[in-house]
Amino acid sequence: MTRTTPPRPLDITVPFPELAPLARTAVRLHPRAGAPTPADSSLGGPLLWPAGEPWPGCPEHAGPWHRGTAPDDVRRARRVLREAWARPRAEGAALLTEEERAVVDPGRERVRIPVDGPLPLVPALQLYAADVPALPRPDGTDLLQVLWCPFDHDPGYLPHVELRWRDSAAVTAPLGAPPRPAVIGNRDYLPEPCVLHPETVTEYPAPHELPEELAARIEAWEDAQEEDTGLCYQYDLAVAPGTKLGGHAPWSFSDPFPMACPECGSPVRPLLTFDSAKWDGGSGSWRPLEDAGYTGPMFQGPSGQTELNFGRGYSLQIYGCEASYDHPPLTNMQ
Numbered sequence: 001m002t003r004t005t006p007p008r009p010l011d012i013t014v015p016f017p018e019l020a021p022l023a024r025t026a027v028r029l030h031p032r033a034g035a036p037t038p039a040d041s042s043l044g045g046p047l048l049w050p051a052g053e054p055w056p057g058c059p060e061h062a063g064p065w066h067r068g069t070a071p072d073d074v075r076r077a078r079r080v081l082r083e084a085w086a087r088p089r090a091e092g093a094a095l096l097t098e099e100e101r102a103v104v105d106p107g108r109e110r111v112r113i114p115v116d117g118p119l120p121l122v123p124a125l126q127l128y129a130a131d132v133p134a135l136p137r138p139d140g141t142d143l144l145q146v147l148w149c150p151f152d153h154d155p156g157y158l159p160h161v162e163l164r165w166r167d168s169a170a171v172t173a174p175l176g177a178p179p180r181p182a183v184i185g186n187r188d189y190l191p192e193p194c195v196l197h198p199e200t201v202t203e204y205p206a207p208h209e210l211p212e213e214l215a216a217r218i219e220a221w222e223d224a225q226e227e228d229t230g231l232c233y234q235y236d237l238a239v240a241p242g243t244k245l246g247g248h249a250p251w252s253f254s255d256p257f258p259m260a261c262p263e264c265g266s267p268v269r270p271l272l273t274f275d276s277a278k279w280d281g282g283s284g285s286w287r288p289l290e291d292a293g294y295t296g297p298m299f300q301g302p303s304g305q306t307e308l309n310f311g312r313g314y315s316l317q318i319y320g321c322e323a324s325y326d327h328p329p330l331t332n333m334q
Helices: 017-022 071-086 098-107 212-225 233-238
Strands: 024-028 065-068 111-114 122-128 143-148 161-166 199-203 244-246 268-275 315-321 330-333
Touching: 071 098, 122 268, 161 315, 212 233
Parallel strands: none
Antiparallel strands: 024 199, 024 244, 065 111, 122 143, 143 161, 244 268, 268 315, 315 330
């Protein structure tokens, strides 16, 4: 099923033509819970992986044990909670039965779990160029795979991220059952399998990245028309929320700061954004038309189907080196 972003409330380049040259396209991926296969673009789904290629692990999280949660316990707890939120409940009634609580509690508790060798990374995203033609990629490749460690890493309290680029046609003997981590350090880094519904949109820079004089004029414009439309440049007209490819960086709680490739010092550019929610109270105008009828809890509905959460509801940004696809990605939280 397609997902359609509503037209922006107005063309911001009319009152501010200086923004036109700053426009970028982004691909909103619109992840929705499903059962993707290795042949599909997906978030949290199985990867098309060569049987003869070692599965990457995190050397910082090797044995003999780590404190965390078993991934099966996390998924069972999520399933029970989804079912509980979906059923009618009398005012003041408990959300969970005692039997359900016995399933949910282990999915929240951190215990000591044995680990044998480096912890296998978790599949986070797979994108085929056939589904997302705008995917930037090395010559001879048509597939991007993103994996990460399900523990917080310094600096930034984010997962360690690795990228793989490959030619899907060259994977003639795919891996059947990839290794899975025995323990999840941060359950918010374990994505639920989701199918994708890519959609291209136009973005403009967050106000933090604009020249000071232009940002001030946009703020004055917002104040002048607030009573009529209530529009906010940052939340309604600039950077799209949700998981996406490319576009502009969603700067929020910090001002932009210089970033460079950790390998060679070259400039970097936004590659992917994994968001904790597809939209929130401030960015509801980006809510897809097909989801307009949902009225339940936001974290249980179409906005929160990935079950990902970074920090306190922020986003994980992945930047790629402009000089080489082989260089490691740079991550940031906003």
